Amino acid sequence: MRQALLLLLLLWPGSAGAAEPLIADLTSHFVAITTGFTGADVVLFGATDAPSDVIVVVRGPIRDAVVRRKSKVAGLWMNTREVTFTGVPSYYAVYSTRPLDEIMPPAMRTLHDIGLANLRLGVGRPDRSAQEAALFRDALIRQRRQQGLYAEATGGFNVLNGELFHLTLAFPAAVPTGNYTVQIFLVRGQRIVAAQTSPLYISQAGIDAEVDDFARRSALGYGFAAVAMAALVGWLSSLPFRHA
Amino acid sequence: MDIYLPIAAMSQDVFVLLTLGGAVGFLSGVFGVGGGFLLTPLLIFIGVPHAVAVASSANQVVGASVAGALAHWRRGNIDFQMAIVLLIGGFAGSAAGVSIFALLRRIGQIDLTISLAYAVLLGTLGSLMLAESSRAMLRLRGAGAGRRKLHQHTWLHGLPFKMRFRRSKLYISALLPLSLGFFVGVLSAVMGVGGGFVMVPAMIYLLGMPTAVVPGTSLFQIIFVAASVTVLQAVENTSVDAVLALVLLLGGVIGAQLGTRFGTLLRGEQLRALLALLVLAVAAKLVFDLTLHPADPYSLETPGP
Numbered sequence: 001m002r003q004a005l006l007l008l009l010l011l012w013p014g015s016a017g018a019a020e021p022l023i024a025d026l027t028s029h030f031v032a033i034t035t036g037f038t039g040a041d042v043v044l045f046g047a048t049d050a051p052s053d054v055i056v057v058v059r060g061p062i063r064d065a066v067v068r069r070k071s072k073v074a075g076l077w078m079n080t081r082e083v084t085f086t087g088v089p090s091y092y093a094v095y096s097t098r099p100l101d102e103i104m105p106p107a108m109r110t111l112h113d114i115g116l117a118n119l120r121l122g123v124g125r126p127d128r129s130a131q132e133a134a135l136f137r138d139a140l141i142r143q144r145r146q147q148g149l150y151a152e153a154t155g156g157f158n159v160l161n162g163e164l165f166h167l168t169l170a171f172p173a174a175v176p177t178g179n180y181t182v183q184i185f186l187v188r189g190q191r192i193v194a195a196q197t198s199p200l201y202i203s204q205a206g207i208d209a210e211v212d213d214f215a216r217r218s219a220l221g222y223g224f225a226a227v228a229m230a231a232l233v234g235w236l237s238s239l240p241f242r243h244a
Numbered sequence: 245m246d247i248y249l250p251i252a253a254m255s256q257d258v259f260v261l262l263t264l265g266g267a268v269g270f271l272s273g274v275f276g277v278g279g280g281f282l283l284t285p286l287l288i289f290i291g292v293p294h295a296v297a298v299a300s301s302a303n304q305v306v307g308a309s310v311a312g313a314l315a316h317w318r319r320g321n322i323d324f325q326m327a328i329v330l331l332i333g334g335f336a337g338s339a340a341g342v343s344i345f346a347l348l349r350r351i352g353q354i355d356l357t358i359s360l361a362y363a364v365l366l367g368t369l370g371s372l373m374l375a376e377s378s379r380a381m382l383r384l385r386g387a388g389a390g391r392r393k394l395h396q397h398t399w400l401h402g403l404p405f406k407m408r409f410r411r412s413k414l415y416i417s418a419l420l421p422l423s424l425g426f427f428v429g430v431l432s433a434v435m436g437v438g439g440g441f442v443m444v445p446a447m448i449y450l451l452g453m454p455t456a457v458v459p460g461t462s463l464f465q466i467i468f469v470a471a472s473v474t475v476l477q478a479v480e481n482t483s484v485d486a487v488l489a490l491v492l493l494l495g496g497v498i499g500a501q502l503g504t505r506f507g508t509l510l511r512g513e514q515l516r517a518l519l520a521l522l523v524l525a526v527a528a529k530l531v532f533d534l535t536l537h538p539a540d541p542y543s544l545e546t547p548g549p
Contacts, residue, residue, distance in 0.1 A: 037248045070541045079352045139542030173255040212250040223478030226303050226486040227471040234310030237497035
């Protein structure tokens with residue numbers, strides 16, 4: 001499959017060595033989360049006009065995130081401080097052919113929001129000292145990395161002829177649903193020479209999507225349906241013992 | 245084989261869930277308890293978010309208590325009049341409980357409250373049961389000792405709004421079952437339990453109901469309290485995972501039947517001591533989690549869209 005795609009790219013009129021310095025696309029722009037979902041792989045493939053570095057940034061839908069810190073109160077660990085960040089990407093992964101600091105100067109990475117160190121989070125509420133805010137920010141990134149929702153990876157690219165590449169984007173089971181963007185940067189001599197953005201949509205599908213949709217859209221009806229389902233199972237389970 | 249839980253937004257091994265439901269159903273078959281009080285902490289241990297664990301347990305309790313109540317109804321062991329008065333209190337209590345739940349969730353203290361409530365309740369319950377069953381095993385109880393007087397007058401009998409409950413042969417103030425129902429309704433909403441383990445002793449010792457009608461009446465009113473908690477949690481907190489509840493129920497159906505058969509093979513006080521140790525172990529785990537230095541003092545929550 002992948003070989004076939006690469007072959008197709010190779011034969012694409014005006015691909016390698018032509019006017020376009022970068023052509024890339026995903027094998028699929030839609031990931032369906034179904035009942036047996038344990039994560040998904042999406043393959044990105046592309047061609048460049050000359051050997052160069054590639055950076056891929058995958059960004060999930062923007063949400064709020066509340067970070068809480070526990071401290072010991074009367075012998076119990078309880079949440080005592082919290083910071084709400086607005087405009088936090090729910091998923092963020094960076095893949096690069098070589099370590100980021102070797103490819104691109106820091107100012108450029110900050111400008112294009114590339115790398116976890118440069119991740120732009122919205123304002124934190126309530127206001128905390130810069131030092132404390134940084135601790136909460138670090139905690140958010142640490143937690144998301146542990147959940148596999150934030151990642152920074154070097155290598156992982158399969159390169160052919162120095163000009164064709166493909167990369168597997170691996171999404172974990174707990175991947176948030178919504179609209180994603182996949183940005184592909186072509187970097188040469190510390191400068192971005194070409195960039196491309198590809199959309200990706202991750203959504204629940206089948207029964208799960210219907211349950212989730214039902215629960216959010218008509219919460220009251222869903223509540224009654226859940227009760228009816230449970231009562232029915234309870235009643236059915238008592239039937240074989242009616243005459244006991 | 246993994247199954248994706250749409251509201252919890254996570255994958256869980258379906259066999260783990262079936263086993264969990266089966267184990268809790270087995271216990272309820274053996275001991276005649278609802279088992280909700282073990283289900284919620286166990287779901288939390290396997291990583292289901294606290295809020296979803298509580299709300300989905302309430303949903304599971306509906307099914308489990310329908311099955312139980314039907315068996316008692318066929319034997320005529322339900323005091324419907326008492327159940328209705330308890331229910332009026334129970335509905336008010338569950339509404340209050342769900343609002344408290346939503347408030348605690350907003351200020352970030354829901355996990356602590358649930359764990360703490362469970363630690364206290366299971367710790368107390370486990371100790372009492374262990375003490376009682378070891379006394380029974382040591383045969384310290386003389387024959388005939390501990391028989392209650394048929395009727396004892398306390399200040400509780402001086403309360404106004406007296407009502408006659410024919411099936412239970414009682415003439416007591418309606419305020420008693422109303423407030424009992426309210427209290428258990430709050431517990432049910434905050435902890436996702438049916439509350440049978442509080443309701444049953446209170447019915448016997450506080451209300452003075454005859455033992456024969458206690459389990460049936462308790463189960464019957466639990467159906468409706470748990471149902472109202474499920475609906476209110478769905479509306480207020482979108483935290484009821486019906487897929488999770490269904491898998492747990494299916495496991496529970498099988499477990500309950502096995503448990504009922506197994507229960508007749510073992511001696512009562514040994515069974516109760518076993519259950520007591522199990523309950524204490526769960527309480528101890530909760531206490532450790534609350535008091536030991538957490539691996540990471542920071543936690544992250546992403547409010548739903």
